[in-house]
Amino acid sequence: MEIYSLLQHYWWFIISLLTGILVFMLFVQGGQTLIYSIGKEQPERDRILGALGHKWEITFTTLVTFGGAFFASFPLFYSTSFGGAFYVWMLILLVFVIQAVGYEFRKKPSNLLGERTYDFFLFLNGFLGTLLLGCAVGTMFTGGEFVVNRNNIVNTVGQNVISVWQNPLLGLEALFDYRNVALGLAVFFLSRVLAIHYFFNSVSTKKIRAKAKRPLLISSIGFVVSFLTFLISILFSSGVTYDPLLETFLREDFKYFINMLELPIVSSLLIVGVVAVLYAIFIGLTKRSDNAIWFSGAGTIVTVTMLLLLAGYNNTAYYPSLSDINSSLTISNSSSSEFTLTVMSCVSLIIPVVIWYIWYAWKKMGRYNNKSSDQSNYKK
Template sequence: MIEQLDYPTLQHLWWLLCSVVGALFLFLTFVQGGQSLLWQVARTQTEKDLVINSLGRKWELTFTTLVLFGGALFASFPKFYSTSFGGAYWVWIAILFTFIVQAVSYEFRKKPWNIFGSLVYEGFLFINGVVGILLIGAAVGTFYTGSNFQLDSNNFVTWTHPLRGLEAALSLSFSSVFNIAMGLFLVFNARTLGAMYLLNNIEMGEVPEMEPRLRQACWQNLVLSLPFCLLIVVSLLFMPGYGIVDDRGTVAMVSFKYFQNLIANPWLLLLLLAGLALLVLGAWKTAKSSETRGIWFGGLGTVLIGLTVLLLPAYNNTPFYPSKVDLQSSLTIYNASSSPYTLKVMTYVALGIPFVLAYIAYVWWAMNRRKIKIEDTGDRAAY
């Protein structure tokens, strides 16, 4: 069956698979969101230890999924990987740095010979939870607003802005506002998910004072995320976009491009609406009741929103990595992908994905079948 798939179908399939991994990463940013809530919801050392031990059992999953996302893009769309990572390297170095200090913090925060004190490492966790996610959101925003690169005939990338990718969040322009809105939405969404997860994972009977803080934080951060979500949705409905306008692959600016993409692919609109509804439902059940399973509604909603965000700028003849300075250098799933042979081989390998997901689900269940208790923060605690 795989041998019968034509090249465009394989290209669309692999962008979908990469998007699924990216959407799962957005769900797993509940770790970063929980880290950024540490000083808000945990007032005692015991409460801090509970929060960090709860998140410390999952932090590797977020980083591993981010690496998997990059690896999948490298294998299936190497031209994008070389252009973005080879040109916009300052933004990627900054993102990587925030994840490095996260790993260091979980490793050294409770070491007896820690000369900096736990407060410094808690600050590193906050930086990862806010700055790291903000920059990732800004980078995703460039899928819509474009980046400052040119490609020559040998596909050598020239970046035309000295900030090397950081301009996505630091320049004074509409595109920067859109990118920052994307980043801030992801930050507040991660904080919403983080509050949901901590309520689900920690034995609240042992720290009853922390439960109302988490429920309040969940609702507050959902409310704070909505203006940025509204700005993004309204912008996508009305902003011009980049489109392939002929059979030769010519790229030009197209009015209401992303609105046209939603009309051409109404299932994406359904994904977006379902995702937003599930996210709000999860936050409502968490904040306005004694429910502790809101993370599963909010998590699924986040995955659906992430899928929409990543698929919308790639399907319907749309460059997923447009160039603002040279439209014909823009990358599409057609001109940036690996060869048909490579994609077919990778598709055979991808048949094992359901088994990997089943193993991950089992490990998750095994780790979460008992809630985190105060006794887990003692000498035996990992973090």
């Protein structure tokens, strides 16, 4: 494999891993959707939001880094998807803005909108944030309606935009594809499952455990059904393949199923990830185990990472164009230059240090666990 191609694969792996970590960190959002069930009463609500309040910034930062890394490594995707699927991304941004202030303002006196409004902001962020991010990731399999023409840049009059979205709904049309919705729902339910596992591990009281039983069951079933719907539908769907020898794109039936067969390590790890999540769901439901979060967390990261590798590796268009197959984006035709990817790869060596200090800081903070509640810090 040429160095440039290796770098492109490396950066697709990094993007996939970041997406995996982001979906895992969405347990914060999942927890926010439980404030009207587990957190129906004020002490429980304060307790769970107090615990999530330590982590929301990391989720937020992961989303920002995901965006930045995509911009840097695959700028054509960034300009095509963000500039085209305008409303989906704007909605995602909007619900993340209200989350940031939700945590900080909800308990503060004179907060203008009242605690209940900020709590609703958090709920909205939890529900729409997960659903829309899931749908957006779904389009990496199902595609979008766009046309890319690099030659447009030389048009000094008329259309000079390189990536042009063809559907007037500007991305909202993705919500009409059941596969995107299925993935959106899967992310939504998974985030709730992860949140409850996190609560078992760190803020669990008898009351919270008792109240979590029903939402955990519903979310677990919801996740399994929606995820399997997505997975099966994708495995039986066609995908877009790029033939590097003929330099042509072609639509191929069962593309993702074929990828699973041709990428045995990826598919094996995908199965391991799914099994880990299912095992976590099982021990969460039957034993309400404190350890469920480790299995569901690791399983989520591995599953999502491998899913995206299936979408991008093996000459697959990770963003198929439904309007013009030749406009489809692959990791080779949409990446940054070799030089930029090399620089970024050197910089990415810092990632283990980042993970280390996050782990170290959390460990230090966790010595006095959240069971004692941190709400005092939120008050006044």
